[in-house]
Amino acid sequence: MRLAVLVLLALIVFLQLRASGFGRHLSDDREVEVVVVPSLPGQVGIPAAVTAKGPKTKGYLNGFRPVNESRVAIITFTTEQKSYLHMSLRNHQRYANKHGYDFIVDFDQHAERGLMWHKFEMVERLIDGGQHDWIWWMDFDTLITNMTMKLTDVIADAIKETPDPDAIDWIFTPDCWELNAGSFITRASPRAKPFINATIAYHEANATYEQQLSEQDCIRDVIRGGVFANHVKFVSQATINAFPKEIKCWDQEKRPWRKGMFAIHFAGAWAHLEGEDDATGLLMRQYIDDVVGDDDP
Numbered sequence: 001m002r003l004a005v006l007v008l009l010a011l012i013v014f015l016q017l018r019a020s021g022f023g024r025h026l027s028d029d030r031e032v033e034v035v036v037v038p039s040l041p042g043q044v045g046i047p048a049a050v051t052a053k054g055p056k057t058k059g060y061l062n063g064f065r066p067v068n069e070s071r072v073a074i075i076t077f078t079t080e081q082k083s084y085l086h087m088s089l090r091n092h093q094r095y096a097n098k099h100g101y102d103f104i105v106d107f108d109q110h111a112e113r114g115l116m117w118h119k120f121e122m123v124e125r126l127i128d129g130g131q132h133d134w135i136w137w138m139d140f141d142t143l144i145t146n147m148t149m150k151l152t153d154v155i156a157d158a159i160k161e162t163p164d165p166d167a168i169d170w171i172f173t174p175d176c177w178e179l180n181a182g183s184f185i186t187r188a189s190p191r192a193k194p195f196i197n198a199t200i201a202y203h204e205a206n207a208t209y210e211q212q213l214s215e216q217d218c219i220r221d222v223i224r225g226g227v228f229a230n231h232v233k234f235v236s237q238a239t240i241n242a243f244p245k246e247i248k249c250w251d252q253e254k255r256p257w258r259k260g261m262f263a264i265h266f267a268g269a270w271a272h273l274e275g276e277d278d279a280t281g282l283l284m285r286q287y288i289d290d291v292v293g294d295d296d297p
C-alpha cells in the first residue's frame with residue numbers, strides 16, 4: 001500500500017516536470033537557449049573561442065538566425081611581410097567596424113596539409129567558437145570596394161532563390177575555371193563540417209607527389225561529386241570575387257571589377273603582370289582609391 005502511494009507520488013512529480021519542459025530535446029523550430037555575444041570590432045587575431053561570453057538570451061541555433069540579424073566574421077590569414085599589409089588589413093577592418101562584423105586574422109599557420117588548408121582550420125575554429133552565424137573567407141589579396149553593401153544582404157540574395165535556403169552552407173564563385181576559393185561564404189554551423197572532412201578525405205585519398213591537389217582542386221572535385229549539392233550555392237563571380245581588368249579570368253558573365261562592386265580579388269596577379277615583382281601591391285595601391293562607402297577615407 002505504502003509502495004503504491006510512493007509510485008503514485010513519483011509519477012505526479014515526473015508528469016509535472018515534463019509539463020514544465022524538463023528534459024525536452026532541442027525543438028525542430030530551432031528556438032533554443034544560446035549564448036549571444038555582441039560583436040567585438042577590432043578582434044584581430046583573437047580566436048573566437050576565447051572571447052568573452054555575453055548574457056544568456058533566447059536565440060537561435062548558430063547559423064540559423066534571420067540572415068539580417070546574423071553575426072558575421074570576415075576571416076583571412078597572412079604569414080609574410082608584404083607591401084600591402086596595412087592597406088589590406090585596414091580596408092577589411094573598416095568594413096567590419098562599419099557593420100558590426102568581426103574581422104579575424106591569423107599571422108601563423110601550421111596546417112600540415114599545406115598553407116592554404118589553414119583556411120579550413122580557421123573556419124572550423126570559428127564554427128566551434130559558436131559566436132557567429134556566417135563566415136566570409138577572403139584571401140589576403142582582396143579589398144572590399146563598396147563598404148555600403150552588407151554581407152548579410154548578399155547572403156540573403158544568394159540563398160533566397162534556392163529550393164531550401166536553410167540548406168545552403170557554402171556560397172562559392174567560379175572564375176574562368178569552375179571554382180575560385182579565394183572568396184567564399186560558410187554558414188557557421190557544425191553542419192558545414194562534413195563538407196570540410198570530405199575535402200580533406202579527398203586530398204588524403206587522391207593527392208600524390210605527381211598529382212598535387214590544392215585545397216581549391218579538392219573543393220571543386222567534392223562539389224562535382226554531388227553529395228553536397230543541396231548545401232552549395234554558386235553566385236556570379238562579380239558578387240563577391242570580382243577580378244580587375246588586368247586579370248582576365250572571369251566567369252561566363254565576363255564582368256571585370258568596376259567601381260561600386262562589392263569586392264576585388266587580385267588573384268594570381270604575378271602571372272598577369274609580367275616582370276613586376278610586386279604585382280599585387282601595385283594593383284592594390286591603384287584600386288584602393290576607388291573604394292566607395294568608406295566613412296573614414
Ligand SMILES: *[C@@H]1O[C@H](CO)[C@@H](O)[C@H](O)[C@H]1NC(C)=O
Nearest residue numbers: 065066067068069070152156
Ligand atoms: C530582419 O528582418 C525581419 C523580417 O523582415 C524584421 O522583422 C527585423 O526587424 C529585421 N532585423 C533587422 C536588424 O533589421
Ligand SMILES: *[C@@H]1O[C@H](CO)[C@@H](O)[C@H](O)[C@H]1NC(C)=O
Nearest residue numbers: 190192193194195196197198
Ligand atoms: C571530421 O574529421 C575529424 C577528424 O578526423 C573527426 O574528429 C570528426 O568527427 C569529423 N566530423 C564529421 C562531421 O564528420
Ligand SMILES: *[C@@H]1O[C@H](CO)[C@@H](O)[C@H](O)[C@H]1NC(C)=O
Nearest residue numbers: 198201202203204205206221
Ligand atoms: C578520390 O577520387 C576519386 C575520383 O575523383 C573519387 O571517386 C573518390 O571519392 C576520391 N576519394 C575520396 C576519399 O574522396
Ligand SMILES: *[C@@H]1O[C@H](CO)[C@@H](O)[C@H](O)[C@H]1NC(C)=O
Nearest residue numbers: 146148149259260261292293
Ligand atoms: C554601393 O552599394 C550600395 C548598396 O548596395 C549601392 O546602393 C550603391 O549604388 C553602390 N555604389 C556604387 C558606386 O555603385
